[in-house]
Amino acid sequence: MSTPEPSDVGPKFGGDIRASDTDRDQVLTVLSTAYAEGRLTADEHAERMALASNARTFDDLIPLTRDLVPLHNPIRPVAKHPVPGEGVNLPTIDRRSTGDTENLVAIFGGSTRRGVWRARKHINTFALFGGNELDFSEAVFENDVIEITGFWMFGGCTIKLPAGVEVEDHVVGIFGGSDVKNTRPAPGGPKVIVKGVALFGGCDIKGPKPAKNKRN
Numbered sequence: 001m002s003t004p005e006p007s008d009v010g011p012k013f014g015g016d017i018r019a020s021d022t023d024r025d026q027v028l029t030v031l032s033t034a035y036a037e038g039r040l041t042a043d044e045h046a047e048r049m050a051l052a053s054n055a056r057t058f059d060d061l062i063p064l065t066r067d068l069v070p071l072h073n074p075i076r077p078v079a080k081h082p083v084p085g086e087g088v089n090l091p092t093i094d095r096r097s098t099g100d101t102e103n104l105v106a107i108f109g110g111s112t113r114r115g116v117w118r119a120r121k122h123i124n125t126f127a128l129f130g131g132n133e134l135d136f137s138e139a140v141f142e143n144d145v146i147e148i149t150g151f152w153m154f155g156g157c158t159i160k161l162p163a164g165v166e167v168e169d170h171v172v173g174i175f176g177g178s179d180v181k182n183t184r185p186a187p188g189g190p191k192v193i194v195k196g197v198a199l200f201g202g203c204d205i206k207g208p209k210p211a212k213n214k215r216n
Helices: 021-036 042-053 058-065
Strands: 101-107 110-113 122-128 131-135 145-153 156-160 166-174 177-181 191-199 202-206
Touching: 021 042, 021 058, 021 145, 042 058, 101 110, 101 131, 122 131, 122 156, 131 145, 145 156, 145 202, 156 191, 166 177, 166 202, 177 191, 191 202
Parallel strands: 101 122, 110 131, 122 145, 131 156, 145 191, 156 202, 166 191, 177 202
Antiparallel strands: none
């Protein structure tokens, strides 16, 4: 496989900084996952694994996963001159939505939906060394059934639901998993279906905490 010198990497992506064993291991994990999902052939997987194992800098590692991890759209450069009082915004969030589908992407950062917001029928979430948070406490449900699909690697997703919502959990955990607690469905209430893969990560689905019984 030919890996041309990348032209869109620099200090903010690592550039010619030396890669550590942990960095190489993370890339190896991405490649193995892509191979298991059928996105790499056996030959491509073997060749990239060898290149990753021998990589010395981030410039050597980045081309190996460029077509596997969506880096370009979600990541925005940090402003050189932040507005006073706002600080530097390091989390990377993709808040694009189309029709009845919404996409949330978090890479080395976080993406959040909370307060009053429109919960679309399909919500796709992706977290790589980051996290997604979906708080439906004040959300407007646009459909009776909402489907959340996610892939969380070395990251996770927190889903907060109001009382009365039914939950179906179809998350597949690989060195990770999902947890559902305090959900109390009501007849005729909306349903949230959660599915996807948690690879070295997890999905936490929870309803409101039950009220404590007061003693007279």
